[in-house]
Amino acid sequence: MGWAWLILLLATYPWLLGADLASDTLASSSLVFFISGTCLIAPCRRLKRWQAILFAACLGFLFEARRPIPDGALALSLVAVSIFLSSNRQLLRNTPGMLWAAAIVNTGACLIWFVASSHVSPASAGDLVGHLLVQLLLAGVVGSVALVPIALTQNATLDRLSIPPAPDTP
Amino acid sequence: MDQNRQGARASYVALSIFVALWILIPSAVRRFNREAFVEFQAPALLLLGKSRDMATFWEKKSRSVEEMAAAGRDLARINAALEIKINALEDIRRENVRLREITRYNVPAEYMSVVARVATRDSSSWWQRIVIRKGRNDGIRPGAPVVFGNTVVGRVTAVHLTTSEVDLVTSPGFRCTAYLEGDDQNRIVLVNGVASNSLGTAKARVSVIPHDYFMPAGQPARVFTTGMGGVFPSRLVLGYLDGGTYATQVGNFKESLLIPSRDLYNLQEVSVLVPLHQNPGEALMQGDQFQ
Numbered sequence: 001m002g003w004a005w006l007i008l009l010l011a012t013y014p015w016l017l018g019a020d021l022a023s024d025t026l027a028s029s030s031l032v033f034f035i036s037g038t039c040l041i042a043p044c045r046r047l048k049r050w051q052a053i054l055f056a057a058c059l060g061f062l063f064e065a066r067r068p069i070p071d072g073a074l075a076l077s078l079v080a081v082s083i084f085l086s087s088n089r090q091l092l093r094n095t096p097g098m099l100w101a102a103a104i105v106n107t108g109a110c111l112i113w114f115v116a117s118s119h120v121s122p123a124s125a126g127d128l129v130g131h132l133l134v135q136l137l138l139a140g141v142v143g144s145v146a147l148v149p150i151a152l153t154q155n156a157t158l159d160r161l162s163i164p165p166a167p168d169t170p
Numbered sequence: 171m172d173q174n175r176q177g178a179r180a181s182y183v184a185l186s187i188f189v190a191l192w193i194l195i196p197s198a199v200r201r202f203n204r205e206a207f208v209e210f211q212a213p214a215l216l217l218l219g220k221s222r223d224m225a226t227f228w229e230k231k232s233r234s235v236e237e238m239a240a241a242g243r244d245l246a247r248i249n250a251a252l253e254i255k256i257n258a259l260e261d262i263r264r265e266n267v268r269l270r271e272i273t274r275y276n277v278p279a280e281y282m283s284v285v286a287r288v289a290t291r292d293s294s295s296w297w298q299r300i301v302i303r304k305g306r307n308d309g310i311r312p313g314a315p316v317v318f319g320n321t322v323v324g325r326v327t328a329v330h331l332t333t334s335e336v337d338l339v340t341s342p343g344f345r346c347t348a349y350l351e352g353d354d355q356n357r358i359v360l361v362n363g364v365a366s367n368s369l370g371t372a373k374a375r376v377s378v379i380p381h382d383y384f385m386p387a388g389q390p391a392r393v394f395t396t397g398m399g400g401v402f403p404s405r406l407v408l409g410y411l412d413g414g415t416y417a418t419q420v421g422n423f424k425e426s427l428l429i430p431s432r433d434l435y436n437l438q439e440v441s442v443l444v445p446l447h448q449n450p451g452e453a454l455m456q457g458d459q460f461q
Contacts, residue, residue, distance in 0.1 A: 065208045
């Protein structure tokens, strides 16, 4: 089904909105509740590669839209990750593999937006290593913890769309 | 398997070409793309804000009659006190108008006040922002100051159809000139947001404080806007100086941190002061969504 990626994006959006709400409550601590990387894991197992690419790009652009991050920095990075994951589906065959992937992808994507933002910010990045580490730790933990419920929602949506479990080769 | 690898390689090549094109295409295309994704999310944000208001409404509606009566009594007392204040201010206004007529003083640009509810807050090291539920449709323009009472909250940085993004006073992108309380010579200092590096409260930096300035004893010194530059009206409170001042590395001036006078992350409603006439700074900001 050609529009599966878009329907899946709409099904995933409440999770992104929930993450925005959590960021709202964490606002006084200057931490962002980041889950865009995690949302990418389950779809990369079942969607076709081009669908996973479009899904990843939209995930990235949705996060960037209301934040001062250089255009496309996160979205294009997530696209590269989606190409890698959809070409190496054997990495995502079991739950521990998915959990590892979620933690790594979410932390990596978080690092990318943090560094990219420093380029458009007038402030210096000198003293922010500590804060970066806290943000990355949060992204890693959230990435792992949120994977299961997000993946359940996404898999249920894909089942309803009659998308078969993806073969090892796309 | 080879087909899979070839497909992956082709995808990487396509992505590289797309990245090159993405960098080369006119910024208007990128801005359109960003705007499209913002507008896609706007209804959800509005719904979120409205459901919050609804929850507050029902929470208040569930209160007892005695509580409401007590609140009404308190409000009546506050109203009475405010009425006296309004009369005093009216006298001052009349006096002000009379003096202006005598001196033929040019009236500064007036502002149109647009009250807006806060939809969501978002902060990181690189930005401290709130999203408000008013946008281009309500006449809000980029660069407009955002206040709560006589306190500066921030400045509008990006305006969409039904929502706007506001950079808070503590955001690294925020800067303005200010006067310090207790400085009789009204020398100008600079206020700019600081990239937040801790889990504590975000603060701004006050720099170019003259060496011979000393804070008033026994109370934190307030920091006021100067009204220069045409963005913020004068004498609005930006915040308080945090503790003492310290000398800069060069040693010519002193610096201090600024604590916003309100908890910026607990605001439910703000006022956007939209200038009736577009000023040059505003014209420069249009099209620059990052400042």
